[in-house]
Amino acid sequence: xxxxxxxxxxxxxxxxGAANASAQATVxxxxxxxxxxxxxxxxxxxxxxxxxxxxxxxxxxxxxxPAGADITQSLVKVPGVQVxxxxxxxxxxxxxxxxxxxSDEQIGLTLDGVPTGDSRFNGGSPPQRxxxxxxxxxxxxxxxxGDIGAPSRFALGGFIDFVTDKPKQDFxxxxxxxxxxxxxxxxxxxxxxxxxxKGLTAYATASKQENDIWAGQRSRHSKRAHYxxxxxxxxEDGSSLTGRLSYNDQTDNDFNIVTRGEFLANPHSDRALxxxxxxxxxxxxxxxxxxxxxxxxxxxxxxxxKLADNVTLGVNPYYQTLKGESYRYQDRRRILTGGDxxxxxxxxxxxxAVRPSLTTLRNSNAVGGPADMRVTPRDRDRYGLTAEVxxxxxxxxxxxxxxxxxxxxxxxxxxxxxxxxxxxxxxxYDRSRLNYVEYERTASVExxxxxxxxxxxxxxxxxxxxxxxxxxxxKYDAKSPLEYKANVKFSQDSKVNPKLGASYRLTGAWxxxxxxxxxxxxxxxxxxxxxxxxxNPDDLKPVETRNLxxxxxxxxxxxxxxxxxxxxxxxxxxGIVPRDPTSALDPEExxxxxxxxxxxxxxxxxxxGVEFTGFYDFGxxxxxxxxxxxxxxxDDPPVGSTARRNLAAIGIIGGARVRDIPKxxxxxxxxxxxxxxxxxxxxxRHVGDRVGGHIIRPVTFDEIEVETIDGYTVVGLSAAYDIxxxxxxxxxxxxNVDNLFDETYIGAVSGSTATQPEFGLQxxxxxRTLDRYFLGAPRTYTASLRVRF
Numbered sequence: 001x002x003x004x005x006x007x008x009x010x011x012x013x014x015x016x017g018a019a020n021a022s023a024q025a026t027v028x029x030x031x032x033x034x035x036x037x038x039x040x041x042x043x044x045x046x047x048x049x050x051x052x053x054x055x056x057x058x059x060x061x062x063x064x065x066p067a068g069a070d071i072t073q074s075l076v077k078v079p080g081v082q083v084x085x086x087x088x089x090x091x092x093x094x095x096x097x098x099x100x101x102x103s104d105e106q107i108g109l110t111l112d113g114v115p116t117g118d119s120r121f122n123g124g125s126p127p128q129r130x131x132x133x134x135x136x137x138x139x140x141x142x143x144x145x146g147d148i149g150a151p152s153r154f155a156l157g158g159f160i161d162f163v164t165d166k167p168k169q170d171f172x173x174x175x176x177x178x179x180x181x182x183x184x185x186x187x188x189x190x191x192x193x194x195x196x197x198k199g200l201t202a203y204a205t206a207s208k209q210e211n212d213i214w215a216g217q218r219s220r221h222s223k224r225a226h227y228x229x230x231x232x233x234x235x236e237d238g239s240s241l242t243g244r245l246s247y248n249d250q251t252d253n254d255f256n257i258v259t260r261g262e263f264l265a266n267p268h269s270d271r272a273l274x275x276x277x278x279x280x281x282x283x284x285x286x287x288x289x290x291x292x293x294x295x296x297x298x299x300x301x302x303x304x305x306k307l308a309d310n311v312t313l314g315v316n317p318y319y320q321t322l323k324g325e326s327y328r329y330q331d332r333r334r335i336l337t338g339g340d341x342x343x344x345x346x347x348x349x350x351x352x353a354v355r356p357s358l359t360t361l362r363n364s365n366a367v368g369g370p371a372d373m374r375v376t377p378r379d380r381d382r383y384g385l386t387a388e389v390x391x392x393x394x395x396x397x398x399x400x401x402x403x404x405x406x407x408x409x410x411x412x413x414x415x416x417x418x419x420x421x422x423x424x425x426x427x428x429y430d431r432s433r434l435n436y437v438e439y440e441r442t443a444s445v446e447x448x449x450x451x452x453x454x455x456x457x458x459x460x461x462x463x464x465x466x467x468x469x470x471x472x473x474x475k476y477d478a479k480s481p482l483e484y485k486a487n488v489k490f491s492q493d494s495k496v497n498p499k500l501g502a503s504y505r506l507t508g509a510w511x512x513x514x515x516x517x518x519x520x521x522x523x524x525x526x527x528x529x530x531x532x533x534x535x536n537p538d539d540l541k542p543v544e545t546r547n548l549x550x551x552x553x554x555x556x557x558x559x560x561x562x563x564x565x566x567x568x569x570x571x572x573x574x575g576i577v578p579r580d581p582t583s584a585l586d587p588e589e590x591x592x593x594x595x596x597x598x599x600x601x602x603x604x605x606x607x608x609g610v611e612f613t614g615f616y617d618f619g620x621x622x623x624x625x626x627x628x629x630x631x632x633x634x635d636d637p638p639v640g641s642t643a644r645r646n647l648a649a650i651g652i653i654g655g656a657r658v659r660d661i662p663k664x665x666x667x668x669x670x671x672x673x674x675x676x677x678x679x680x681x682x683x684x685r686h687v688g689d690r691v692g693g694h695i696i697r698p699v700t701f702d703e704i705e706v707e708t709i710d711g712y713t714v715v716g717l718s719a720a721y722d723i724x725x726x727x728x729x730x731x732x733x734x735x736n737v738d739n740l741f742d743e744t745y746i747g748a749v750s751g752s753t754a755t756q757p758e759f760g761l762q763x764x765x766x767x768r769t770l771d772r773y774f775l776g777a778p779r780t781y782t783a784s785l786r787v788r789f
Contacts (some may be wrong), residue, residue: 032604051501066782067178101607101632108155137165180782220253253291281364294324382409468499494520712745
């Protein structure tokens with residue numbers, strides 16, 4: 001209820017501000033209706049004039065991807081960014097993203113400046129859930145944490161902001177259709193109202209797409225229905241009021257994870273069965289029982305009001321909900337004695353829940369043997385408000401920003417077990433017979449952040465210095481009454497974190513830039529929702545970073561080059577690990593999440609690197625390339641020390657490279673405007689050798705080896721043809737081929753088993769049974785047609 005109240009009050013405040021700002025309103029100039037909303041020029045693309053490392057992906061880059069492709073895949077051309085999805089069009093469980101060696105829970109993600117939250121697949125809010133790629137005007141990637149005011153607890157080493165385009169000035173209908181490999185199809189429709197009244201425009205879109213999962217086309221599928229609406233009111237004095245609503249309904253099976261040995265034996269299979277056998281021991285890997293469904297809604301208002309000629313106020317209230325569940329087949333049936341699946345009889349002296357005995361029925365190798373469907377519902381309500389006052393040239397050479405961000409909300413996660421009705425015939429389960437509830441966890445993190453910045457310009461604006469500070473206050477509230485008695489409540493304050501940046505224009509084209517910043521994230525929600533153990537206030541230290549970067553740019557209208565170096569130190573990272581890694585655990589049960597876990601600090605890591613980016617437009621041909629050289633390593637306590645043993649206990653070899661981060665990665669693109677109507681683009685992406693896992697023996701925690709996975713190179717092709725004939729609507733045909741040469745490769749390392757000892761070593765000296773890897777997507781074709789009337 002509090003979320004609805006905050007949302008309502010904040011929206012009313014914005015609308016009242018709009019009414020005052022519109023007292024003498026007329027239409028503010030807008031972009032040409034027949035052009036892309038965001039035209040990204042070379043200087044903006046390379047971050048010219050900014051006192052930090054920044055790269056912008058334009059709408060033209062986004063539209064080069066196949067129709068219906070995951071919006072995050074457009075980020076692969078950005079230096080320092082690494083994105084992987086199990087399918088060329090996306091993936092939920094298989095989605096992994098890194099920025100300068102930091103993972104998705106250490107990167108700030110925003111949409112039109114509004115935080116989308118953390119991007120955990122299991123209860124988080126990946127930004128693609130709220131985004132229709134055809135409606136995105138640009139994506140701004142800040143590779144360092146030096147930017148001030150990014151409303152995210154996860155912007156430890158940078159942030160990514162997705163910017164939606166504006167409604168068009170004239171009425172029009174845009175239709176898109178696509179088809180391709182693995183029974184893919186997509187339909188999209190957009191209606192622009194044109195100018196309804198002075199300065200008032202809007203659009204609404206709807207899309208639907210489906211495809212089979214390539215590794216299991218008979219049993220696994222992905223379905224997505226997505227709806228958006230946006231309305232903009234522009235005022236004569238430069239003020240504006242924007243409202244946006246997005247709703248996403250997605251059902252998908254995703255990819256299984258495999259061992260390196262399984263990949264080498266069959267690089268085209270993720271080991272999930274495509275057909276039901278009727279034998280629970282085998283059907284536990286049935287692909288049709290992997291996945292889930294979720295419904296996401298995000299609504300927000302962007303208010304920008306002119307308070308004076310040089311003073312503006314920005315206010316952004318927002319509200320988000322998630323309702324979903326994931327499921328996994330179980331080769332046994334669990335029944336809690338007494339008939340009450342949530343029963344707790346008492347709590348022991350340490351606060352742990354005492355529950356009735358759990359009966360397990362198991363005959364895994366018999367046709368039609370007892371089996372359960374494990375269903376994990378996840379709900380989330382998140383609401384907040386950002387606000388900022390900006391005074392340009394408040395006094396000679398100084399522009400000041402002062403702002404804040406508040407967010408509240410609650411996340412819940414449950415784990416229910418329902419009996420399979422007839423395991424010999426199907427995976428259908430009886431929802432009316434809830435036999436066992438393993439846990440019901442609730443967590444809320446209330447965030448309050450303040451920031452201030454003085455932007456100083458001197459030497460005829462050749463020198464720009466940003467002096468900023470941020471401060472966080474976090475409140476945690478978590479409980480899991482089926483596991484422990486305590487209601488965990490505590491708060492944390494950050495230090496005052498400096499955000500310093502500077503740029504100096506050497507000549508008209510050459511520019512130096514650099515910065516220093518510290519970041520604070522606190523404790524992620526997953527520490528409460530993913531752990532079976534109660535968290536005491538002193539158990540976990542807050543996640544923090546220190547960032548340093550320095551670079552040089554050369555930017556002209558048709559050419560650009562940049563080189564930038566960075567040093568990032570992440571402290572007190574948090575992971576979910578087995579509660580007792582000294583016990584003889586079943587590796588398969590570890591992978592399936594059926595073992596007791598705890599949240600633990602996984603010490604820190606250091607990432608250092610250099611990034612090179614270049615672009616040249618020859619006219620009919622344009623060339624772009626980015627090269628990233630990076631070295632990400634875990635902290636290195638002395639051999640034999642307690643600190644090093646503690647790292648080994650949570651699956652990390654001190655001083656070893658961080659999983660999934662290549663030392664070398666490269667992206668190149670060559671575009672050819674063959675005729676005035678035909679544009680061809682060829683892309684190549686190389687990801688070098690990476691660490692797949694640290695192989696550590698349970699119980700003794702001997703450091704066995706660092707397992708390396710081979711690098712790969714994939715090539716893509718895009719051809720777009722504009723049909724321009726008098727009397728016909730705007731029309732474009734497009735054809736894409738991903739992984740043109742059908743390279744087989746490991747696409748990513750799953751975060752779910754990364755910090756686990758190698759439990760396979762319990763059964764032999766060389767056995768590797770702990771799954772870690774997602775397969776890369778094979779050659780994929782997509783054809784699409786875009787028409788605007």
